[in-house]
Amino acid sequence: MTNENQAEPNGFAALGITGALLKAANAAGFTDPKPIQAHAIPPQLEGRDIFGIAQTGSGKTAAFALPILSKIIGLGTKRRPKTARALILAPTRELAVQIEDTIKLLAKGAHISTALVLGGVSRYSQVKKIGPGVDILIATPGRLTDLVREGDLILADTKWLVLDEGDRMLDMGFINDVKRIAKATAPDRQTALFSATMPNEIAELAKGLLKDPVRIEVSPQSTTAAEIVQSVVLARTKQKRQVLSKMLADEMMRSVIVFSRTKHGADRVTKDLARDGFNAAVIHGNKSQNARQKALNDFRDGSVRILVATDIAARGIDVPGISHVVNFDLPDEAESYVHRIGRTGRNGRDGIAITLCDPSENGKLRQVERIIRMKLPVIADHLGSPDPQRDPKEKTERHFEPANDREHHGGRRDGRRPGSGNNGKKRFGGKPGGERQFAPKPQGDRPAGAKPNGERKPDGFKRFKGNNKRRFGGKRPANRAA
Numbered sequence: 511m512t513n514e515n516q517a518e519p520n521g522f523a524a525l526g527i528t529g530a531l532l533k534a535a536n537a538a539g540f541t542d543p544k545p546i547q548a549h550a551i552p553p554q555l556e557g558r559d560i561f562g563i564a565q566t567g568s569g570k571t572a573a574f575a576l577p578i579l580s581k582i583i584g585l586g587t588k589r590r591p592k593t594a595r596a597l598i599l600a601p602t603r604e605l606a607v608q609i610e611d612t613i614k615l616l617a618k619g620a621h622i623s624t625a626l627v628l629g630g631v632s633r634y635s636q637v638k639k640i641g642p643g644v645d646i647l648i649a650t651p652g653r654l655t656d657l658v659r660e661g662d663l664i665l666a667d668t669k670w671l672v673l674d675e676g677d678r679m680l681d682m683g684f685i686n687d688v689k690r691i692a693k694a695t696a697p698d699r700q701t702a703l704f705s706a707t708m709p710n711e712i713a714e715l716a717k718g719l720l721k722d723p724v725r726i727e728v729s730p731q732s733t734t735a736a737e738i739v740q741s742v743v744l745a746r747t748k749q750k751r752q753v754l755s756k757m758l759a760d761e762m763m764r765s766v767i768v769f770s771r772t773k774h775g776a777d778r779v780t781k782d783l784a785r786d787g788f789n790a791a792v793i794h795g796n797k798s799q800n801a802r803q804k805a806l807n808d809f810r811d812g813s814v815r816i817l818v819a820t821d822i823a824a825r826g827i828d829v830p831g832i833s834h835v836v837n838f839d840l841p842d843e844a845e846s847y848v849h850r851i852g853r854t855g856r857n858g859r860d861g862i863a864i865t866l867c868d869p870s871e872n873g874k875l876r877q878v879e880r881i882i883r884m885k886l887p888v889i890a891d892h893l894g895s896p897d898p899q900r901d902p903k904e905k906t907e908r909h910f911e912p913a914n915d916r917e918h919h920g921g922r923r924d925g926r927r928p929g930s931g932n933n934g935k936k937r938f939g940g941k942p943g944g945e946r947q948f949a950p951k952p953q954g955d956r957p958a959g960a961k962p963n964g965e966r967k968p969d970g971f972k973r974f975k976g977n978n979k980r981r982f983g984g985k986r987p988a989n990r991a992a
């Protein structure tokens with residue numbers, strides 16, 4: 511008979527996870543730690559900051575959730591009103607919802623309170639939920655900034671801060687909000703940043719938020735999971751619809767995300783698929799939050815086989831059964847490719863990623879190959895074939911693509927104004943420098959078209975009309991350096 515008390519701890523117990531949390535994690539199927547979990551959990555339990563890089567689908571969520579839960583369990587329920595012990599920031603609402611679900615699963619039975627703060631849904635219920643104080647708050651930065659500024663949330667007691675998709679959180683669209691949020695947390699807070707990609711200039715920015723971090727790089731940033739079989743299909747833009755529909759006729763494509771660079775493009779692909787007999791759900795930033803979450807839920811539970819998405823769904827979304835990712839076009843930022851295709855081939859499963867490439871997108875394709883350090887094989891070439899004839903009965907829409915139709919990385923990651931020093935040249939498919947007048951709003955945490963309470967200045971800070979007293983951060987000027 512073995513005496514369990516004398517046995518060497520293994521699994522998550524060997525990393526320092528114990529008691530109810532260990533039981534709940536095991537019950538959720540988390541028995542053998544993934545490499546990022548094995549490397550990141552012990553130093554976090556020791557109180558260290560983490561700079562963690564690991565491939566898509568490799569278990570980063572539990573790598574930050576378990577140590578925070580472990581620390582919070584046992585602290586008791588005494589919390590000051592309107593405070594949060596831990597704050598997890600994510601770039602999109604859907605990802606924030608998913609992180610909360612994972613945390614609830616991992617902490618089942620452990621009496622941990624969680625709350626979500628996201629744009630696009632009622633703020634009243636969020637304010638009510640954080641009223642008595644919560645253990646773990648998961649948020650997108652825009653709404654969070656509003657609640658802090660308006661005095662509905664106090665971050666002074668927040669001792670743990672996580673930036674999931676850290677490079678995105680420190681990119682132009684979010685950086686000012688994130689810096690302000692970080693500054694408002696407890697001075698002795700512990701910070702963790704995780705992502706699968708980390709451009710050098712963003713890694714530099716991260717240094718300002720992390721204190722002597724433990725740097726964990728399970729594999730070099732931007733490497734793609736070996737389980738994902740990647741390929742390119744050469745097709746002119748006019749041919750792509752037909753190529754996609756032919757592909758989708760194959761029943762092997764059980765569960766497919768089709769990524770489009772723009773919201774309009776996503777709508778057009780969805781319509782064209784419907785005309786070709788395919789029922790697809792669509793998710794992008796111009797949809798209501800209910801419609802966004804419904805599209806994702808329908809795809810997640812298998813009631814719809816095809817999800818057409820912008821990069822709003824590229825990061826972090828974990829739908830275990832996705833068999834294929836199709837890039838209808840190449841993303842503006844090469845890192846987005848890594849995240850897009852990472853929706854398949856997760857947690858050791860197989861996956862297939864196919865990228866449709868028009869000759870005008872060759873430059874973007876080369877950039878992708880450069881960051882993933884891999885040449886992508888061309889498995890089909892339609893360039894020699896004539897363009898398909900569109901059914902004349904189908905309404906053809908002429909479309910001018912406004913600058914804000916792109917949904918990802920609208921801002922420059924170096925933080926400079928458009929046109930400053932790039933001589934007006936195009937950078938990786940973007941608009942020529944100087945064309946954009948304002949730093950765009952971050953996508954994801956504010957519904958398109960919805961007006962926030964005040965105007966946003968180009969730096970993302972809200973200008974209040976009237977009552978000027980309740981500024982986030984106290985009496986300092988609203989446009990202070992974050």
Ligand SMILES: Nc1ncnc2c1ncn2[C@@H]1O[C@H](COP(=O)(O)OP(=O)(O)OP(=O)(O)O)[C@@H](O)[C@H]1O
Pocket residue numbers: 539540541542543544547564565566567568569570571572705706825826827828830852853856857
């Ligand atoms: N130790 C584990 N045992 C079993 N399953 C696990 C374990 N860790 C994570 N998983 C599962 O692996 C999947 C991927 O995990 P997760 O979403 O945390 O990946 P990620 O690294 O955050 O990916 P991304 O970069 O795309 O955000 C999830 O379905 C999760 O439940």
Ligand SMILES: [Mg+2]
Pocket residue numbers: 570571674826
């Ligand atoms: Mg993740």
